[in-house]
Amino acid sequence: MTSQTQLRQWGRNVIDIEKKALENLYQYVDSDAFGQACELILQCKGKVVVMGMGKSGHIGNKISATFASTGTPAFFVHPGEASHGDLGALSKNDVVMAISNSGESSEILTLMPVIQRMGVPVIAVTGKPESNMAKLAKLHLCIKVPEEACPLGLAPTSSTTATLVMGDALAVALLQSRGFTRDDFALSHPGGSLGKKLLLKVDDVMHKDERLPLVKQNITITDALYEITKKGLGMAGVVDDSNKLVGIFTDGDLRRVIDAQVNLRDTSIAQVMTPNCVTIQAGILAAQALQVMDDKNINGLIVVDGQHQPIGALNMLDMVKAGVI
The missing domain is CATH 3.40.50.10490 (Glucose-6-phosphate isomerase like protein; domain 1)
Incomplete structure (x- = not known):
C-alpha cells in the first residue's frame, strides 16, 4: 500500500x-x-x-x-x-x-x-x-x-x-x-451573493414607514417592548419630540435591565437605552452596513437622514434573507 x-x-x-x-x-x-x-x-x-x-x-x-x-x-x-x-x-x-x-x-x-x-x-x-x-x-x-x-x-x-x-x-x-469597474462587474452578476454585495443598497433591505420600530423617549420600558415585539426586529429606535434619534433599545439592553432588576412598568426607556448609538445613512451598500455591524459587534442598525431622523432599520437577519451574507 x-x-x-x-x-x-x-x-x-x-x-x-x-x-x-x-x-x-x-x-x-x-x-x-x-x-x-x-x-x-x-x-x-x-x-x-x-x-x-x-x-x-x-x-x-x-x-x-x-x-x-x-x-x-x-x-x-x-x-x-x-x-x-x-x-x-x-x-x-x-x-x-x-x-x-x-x-x-x-x-x-x-x-x-x-x-x-x-x-x-x-x-x-x-x-x-x-x-x-x-x-x-x-x-x-x-x-x-x-x-x-x-x-x-x-x-x-x-x-x-x-x-x-x-x-x-x-x-x-x-x-x-x-x-x-466594480459597478460594471455587478451588472453582469445580479444573482447570487456576489451581485447582492455589489448592487444591493441599505434602502432595498431596511424596514421603513409602518415597519420601522420607533418609540418616544418618555414612554416606559413595558410600552417600548410592545413596539419591539410588534415590529419583530429585536430593537427600537428612541426619538425625542422633534423625531430625532437619541438612542436605541435592543434585546441585549433588555437582558441587562432584567439582570439589574429594573422596574419595567415605571422606568422610562430613556433611562436604560443606549444613547449615541451607531447609525448609517441611506444610499450606502448593504454590504457596507454589514461591515459596520461586524466592526462594532452589533446585530442591528438605525438608518437616519441628514437631520438625524430615523428613516429605516435593519438587522443581521435581514442581511441573511437578502443574500448579502
Whole structure:
C-alpha cells in the first residue's frame, strides 16, 4: 500500500512542475503577440467565440465565461457541433479564439477554411508555434510547457493550467484597458451573493414607514417592548419630540435591565437605552452596513437622514434573507 508520505510527495511534484510551466509563460505574455491579441479583441465589434476540443474545450469554456463576466462579450462553441450547424452563431464581426495544445485538432482545422472565408480573424492558442493551427491563424499565442505534470506525459495537466492562466491574463488585461469597474462587474452578476454585495443598497433591505420600530423617549420600558415585539426586529429606535434619534433599545439592553432588576412598568426607556448609538445613512451598500455591524459587534442598525431622523432599520437577519451574507 502506498504511504501517505509518498502520496504527498507526488502531489508536491505536480505543483512544482506546474509552477515551472507558469513561470515559462512569462515569455509568451511578454511577446508582441499578446499585445496584438488584446488589441484585436478590443477592436472587435462582435464577440469572442472560443473553441476547443476535449480538455481544451473545458478550459475554453471557462475562459469564455471569464471574458463575458469582465467586460468582453464572449461565448463558447464546441468545434464538433460547429460543423453541424453551430457555426451559424459566428458573425463577421467576431473574433475566434481556437485552443489546442497540439495545434492539430482536426475538428478545428476543418472549420478554418469557412472561418477564413467569412473574414473572421483567428487567435490560435497552442503549445506548438509550428502547428497548422498556428500557421493558419492571424495571431498565435504560445502556451508551450516544459513538461506535463502527468508522469506518463499523456494527461493534459501543465498545459491546461498554462492555457487557463493565459486566458485569465488576457481577460484581466482587457478589463483594465476598458476601465471596467466594480459597478460594471455587478451588472453582469445580479444573482447570487456576489451581485447582492455589489448592487444591493441599505434602502432595498431596511424596514421603513409602518415597519420601522420607533418609540418616544418618555414612554416606559413595558410600552417600548410592545413596539419591539410588534415590529419583530429585536430593537427600537428612541426619538425625542422633534423625531430625532437619541438612542436605541435592543434585546441585549433588555437582558441587562432584567439582570439589574429594573422596574419595567415605571422606568422610562430613556433611562436604560443606549444613547449615541451607531447609525448609517441611506444610499450606502448593504454590504457596507454589514461591515459596520461586524466592526462594532452589533446585530442591528438605525438608518437616519441628514437631520438625524430615523428613516429605516435593519438587522443581521435581514442581511441573511437578502443574500448579502
